[in-house]
Amino acid sequence: xxxxxxxxxxxxxxxxxxxxxxxxxxxxxxxxxxxxxxxxxxxxxxxxxxxxxxxxxxxxxxxxxxxxxxxxxxxxxxxxxxxxxxxxxxxxxxxxxxxxxxxxxxxxxxx
Amino acid sequence: xxxxxxxxxxxxxxxxxxxxxxxxxxxxxxxxxxxxxxxxxxxxxxxxxxxxxxxxxxxxxxxxxxxxxxxxxxxxxxxxxxxxxxxxxxxxxxxxxxxxxxxxxxxxxxxxxxxx
Numbered sequence: 001x002x003x004x005x006x007x008x009x010x011x012x013x014x015x016x017x018x019x020x021x022x023x024x025x026x027x028x029x030x031x032x033x034x035x036x037x038x039x040x041x042x043x044x045x046x047x048x049x050x051x052x053x054x055x056x057x058x059x060x061x062x063x064x065x066x067x068x069x070x071x072x073x074x075x076x077x078x079x080x081x082x083x084x085x086x087x088x089x090x091x092x093x094x095x096x097x098x099x100x101x102x103x104x105x106x107x108x109x110x111x
Numbered sequence: 112x113x114x115x116x117x118x119x120x121x122x123x124x125x126x127x128x129x130x131x132x133x134x135x136x137x138x139x140x141x142x143x144x145x146x147x148x149x150x151x152x153x154x155x156x157x158x159x160x161x162x163x164x165x166x167x168x169x170x171x172x173x174x175x176x177x178x179x180x181x182x183x184x185x186x187x188x189x190x191x192x193x194x195x196x197x198x199x200x201x202x203x204x205x206x207x208x209x210x211x212x213x214x215x216x217x218x219x220x221x222x223x224x225x226x227x
Contacts, residue, residue, distance in 0.1 A: 097167025
């Protein structure tokens, strides 16, 4: 089945530093989504990217979809302690019955 | 509150036993997904239902089964439980199969299963 590789597995940063997680696929993706799971919580949808080269921003978070639609990244500028959690990329296609999550990147932030 | 309700929140049982986890999707959502998350692990897709019918199967063991009822709630049955089945089981729902919102998953709070 379709697989998405996500790196790094863990990232420890000092508060105020930037953070980036990457998601890569060997095949072209129809869309990619990002979810955040806080410690002890459940995954929460952040954003969906559909178009080649798409860039979307949510405050300090910047999401990119590669030109070839085979990779994506999530960048957080000036991390805060509220950013801690695990960030997952995912490829979901309800109609086609596809559901693949990356292994996630766990972010810890030192105050 | 995400709108997806899972019960029970916590469950402790013994090896060899059988349990049923229940999920009520968000109002209007036709699709239900089940995922397993072991300690510090990723989300393993188990199975998806759409409007009562099985749509896709992931890494679901033969000891596990699921179904979606006419009122769209879903149940995940886990039998002959083993220690390794201890995990957080998430249910997620999504809207109809058309439109950009169709692929957005709304997760429940999860059911934590401990097998002793």
